[in-house]
Amino acid sequence: MTVEYNELDGLSRPTSSRKRHSGCGLAVVTLILFVVTGISALVVWKVCFPSGGFGGVFVDNGALAHHYPPPPPHTEYAAVARYIIHISDWATLATISTHANITGYPFANVFSISDGITSNSTGNPYFYLTDLELSVHDLKADPRASLTASLAQSSYCRQRRLDPQDPVCAHVILTGEIVKIKNGTAEAAAAQQALFSRHPEMQDWPQDHGWFVARLAIRHIYLLDYFGGAKVIDPQDYYAAQPF
Amino acid sequence: MTVEYNELDGLSRPTSSRKRHSGCGLAVVTLILFVVTGISALVVWKVCFPSGGFGGVFVDNGALAHHYPPPPPHTEYAAVARYIIHISDWATLATISTHANITGYPFANVFSISDGITSNSTGNPYFYLTDLELSVHDLKADPRASLTASLAQSSYCRQRRLDPQDPVCAHVILTGEIVKIKNGTAEAAAAQQALFSRHPEMQDWPQDHGWFVARLAIRHIYLLDYFGGAKVIDPQDYYAAQPF
Numbered sequence: 001m002t003v004e005y006n007e008l009d010g011l012s013r014p015t016s017s018r019k020r021h022s023g024c025g026l027a028v029v030t031l032i033l034f035v036v037t038g039i040s041a042l043v044v045w046k047v048c049f050p051s052g053g054f055g056g057v058f059v060d061n062g063a064l065a066h067h068y069p070p071p072p073p074h075t076e077y078a079a080v081a082r083y084i085i086h087i088s089d090w091a092t093l094a095t096i097s098t099h100a101n102i103t104g105y106p107f108a109n110v111f112s113i114s115d116g117i118t119s120n121s122t123g124n125p126y127f128y129l130t131d132l133e134l135s136v137h138d139l140k141a142d143p144r145a146s147l148t149a150s151l152a153q154s155s156y157c158r159q160r161r162l163d164p165q166d167p168v169c170a171h172v173i174l175t176g177e178i179v180k181i182k183n184g185t186a187e188a189a190a191a192q193q194a195l196f197s198r199h200p201e202m203q204d205w206p207q208d209h210g211w212f213v214a215r216l217a218i219r220h221i222y223l224l225d226y227f228g229g230a231k232v233i234d235p236q237d238y239y240a241a242q243p244f
Numbered sequence: 245m246t247v248e249y250n251e252l253d254g255l256s257r258p259t260s261s262r263k264r265h266s267g268c269g270l271a272v273v274t275l276i277l278f279v280v281t282g283i284s285a286l287v288v289w290k291v292c293f294p295s296g297g298f299g300g301v302f303v304d305n306g307a308l309a310h311h312y313p314p315p316p317p318h319t320e321y322a323a324v325a326r327y328i329i330h331i332s333d334w335a336t337l338a339t340i341s342t343h344a345n346i347t348g349y350p351f352a353n354v355f356s357i358s359d360g361i362t363s364n365s366t367g368n369p370y371f372y373l374t375d376l377e378l379s380v381h382d383l384k385a386d387p388r389a390s391l392t393a394s395l396a397q398s399s400y401c402r403q404r405r406l407d408p409q410d411p412v413c414a415h416v417i418l419t420g421e422i423v424k425i426k427n428g429t430a431e432a433a434a435a436q437q438a439l440f441s442r443h444p445e446m447q448d449w450p451q452d453h454g455w456f457v458a459r460l461a462i463r464h465i466y467l468l469d470y471f472g473g474a475k476v477i478d479p480q481d482y483y484a485a486q487p488f
Contacts, residue, residue, distance in 0.1 A: 028272060031276070032275070032276050032279055032280075035276055035280055036276075036279055036280050036283050039280050039283075060402045061396070061402075061407065061408055062396060062401035062402050062404070062405055062406045062407055062408060062410075062413060063405055063406070063407040063410075089408065090394075090396055090408035090409065092336035092338075092352050092354075092392055093352065094336075094338030094339075094350035094351060094352035094390070095338075095350050096340075096350050097390070097419065099464075099466075101463065101464050102390075102419045102463060102464045104388075105388045105389075105390060105419050105463075105464075106338035106339050106340050106350045106351070106388060106389060106390050106419075107338060107350070107390045107417065107419060108336050108337065108338035108352060108390040108391060108392035108417060109392055109415075109417060110336075110392055110394045110396065110408060110409070110415045110468075111408075111409055112407055112408050112409035128409070132473070134417075134466065134468075134474055144348075144349045144350060145349075145350060146338070146341070146346075146349060146350045146351045146352040147352060148336055148352035148353055148354055150334075150354045152305070152306060152334055152354065153397070157306035158304045158305075158306045160306070161306055161307055162306045162307070163305065163306055163307040163356055163443050163445045163446070164305055164306060164333065164334035164354060164355075164356050165334065165354070165355055165356035165372070165443065165446075166306075166307075166445060169306060171353075171354045173351065173352060173353060173378075175341065175346045175349050175350075175351060199407050199409065201407045201410060202407070202409075219345065219346060219349075220343075220345050220346045220349075222343075222378065224354075224378075229376070230378055
C-alpha cells in the first residue's frame with residue numbers, strides 16, 4: 001500500500017489522472033450514484049405519492065392530499081359511483097338559474113364536498129353553504145340540482161394518460177334535490193365533521209355568512225364508466241355498495 | 245503522508261473511525277450532498293414542472309400536460325376569466341335534463357374543451373360532441389347551457405393549499421347557448437384543431453358516432469375570484485381581454 005501510493009504520487013504517475021486512484025474513485029462514484037439514485041427515487045415517490053404506496057389513487061384538493069385504494073372493477077357500477085363520490089373533495093353542481101339575464105337557464109358552479117371522513121363513505125355528498133351563495137339563491141327557488149364528479153380530478157386519469165372525456169376516465173352524475181340539514185341533529189354534526197375533516201379552512205370562514213350543512217337527496221344516478229353508454233344505478237344499490 | 249497512513253492503519257488508530265480520513269471524508273460527504281441536492285432539486289423540478297419554469301401554472305389533463313404563465317392580477321376580471329377558460333382542458337356543462345325520472349331537472353356533465361391551441365386563446369369554449377351523448381339529448385330540446393371551470397383543476401390551488409371553494413381559488417361560470425358549428429367552415433376547422441391539439445385521442449374516437457364541433461355562445465359571465473362576491477363580466481370585455 002505504502003509503496004503503491006508513493007509510486008503513484010511521485011515516481012510513476014500514470015498518463016491519465018483519472019486512473020490515479022481508479023479503485024477508490026470507482027467506489028466513490030458507485031457510492032455517489034447509489035445514494036443519488038436512492039434519494040432521487042425517494043423524492044419522486046414522496047412527490048408522486050405523498051400519502052405512500054403505488055396502486056392507489058392520489059387526490060390533492062389544495063387544502064389536503066389523500067391517498068386511496070384503487071377503484072373497484074369497472075363492472076361494479078354502484079361501487080364505482082360510490083368510489084368517485086367518496087374520493088372527490090369537490091364537484092360541480094347544476095341548478096336552475098334565478099339570476100338576471102339568465103333566469104331559467106341551467107347554471108353550473110363549483111363546490112367543495114365530502115361524503116364522510118376519508119375512511120368512512122356515507123354516499124351522501126354534503127355541502128357547506130350560505131344564503132349569500134349564487135347557487136343557493138337558485139336552490140331557494142327550486143331545490144332541484146345535479147352533481148358531477150370525475151376521476152379526472154384525481155391521479156387516476158393523469159397516470160393512465162386518459163382524456164377527461166374518455167369513457168374509461170369515469171365520472172358520475174347524481175341528480176335530485178338539495179336538502180338543508182337542521183342544525184343540532186346527528187346528521188348535521190356528522191356532515192360538518194365530514195366536511196371540516198377534508199376542508200379544514202371551512203372552520204375559519206366568515207361567521208356572519210350563516211353557513212349551513214346541506215345534502216343532495218339522490219333521485220337518479222348515471223355512471224359514465226367504460227364503453228357502451230351510461231349506466232343507470234338505483235340509489236338503493238348505490239347506498240348498499242361500498243367504495244372499497 | 246506515508247507515515248501518517250501507516251500510523252493510522254496499524255499503530256495509532258484514532259478512537260473514532262470517522263476521524264480516520266477526516267479531511268478527505270468531509271470533502272466526499274460535501275460532494276455527495278452537493279450532487280444529491282442538485283439532482284433531487286432537478287427531479288422535483290421536472291416532476292412538478294414537466295414543461296419547465298416556476299411562477300406559472302401546470303395543467304395535466306391526463307392526455308397531455310401543459311405549463312402556462314401565471315394568472316393575471318385578480319382585479320383584471322375579464323382577463324382572469326379568459327385565463328381560466330384557456331388553461332382548462334375540461335369543464336362541467338349544465339343542461340336542462342330530458343332524461344327519464346329527472347326531466348326538467350338541471351343536469352351536470354363533464355366534457356373536454358379547448359378555446360384554442362395552448363398558445364392561442366379565442367375565449368370560445370369548443371366541444372367535440374355526438375348525438376349519442378346524454379347532454380346532447382338535452383341540448384337538442386333546449387340549447388341553453390352553463391359551463392364552469394376552476395383553477396382547482398390546475399396546480400394553482402394545489403400549490404397554494406387553497407380549498408376548491410376558497411374564493412381565491414377562482415372559478416368562472418359561462419352561461420348561454422350551445423351552437424353546433426357547420427362542417428367545412430373556417431370556424432369548424434379551427435375548433436377541431438384547437439380540440440385535437442389538446443385532446444389527441446379525439447381523432448381516434450369511433451367514426452360511426454357522428455362527432456361534431458360545438459361552441460358555447462356566451463350570454464353571461466360570472467367570475468368567482470377573490471373576496472367580495474361574484475363579478476359579472478360583459479362578454480365584450482371578455483373577448484377584448486387576453487389571458488396573458
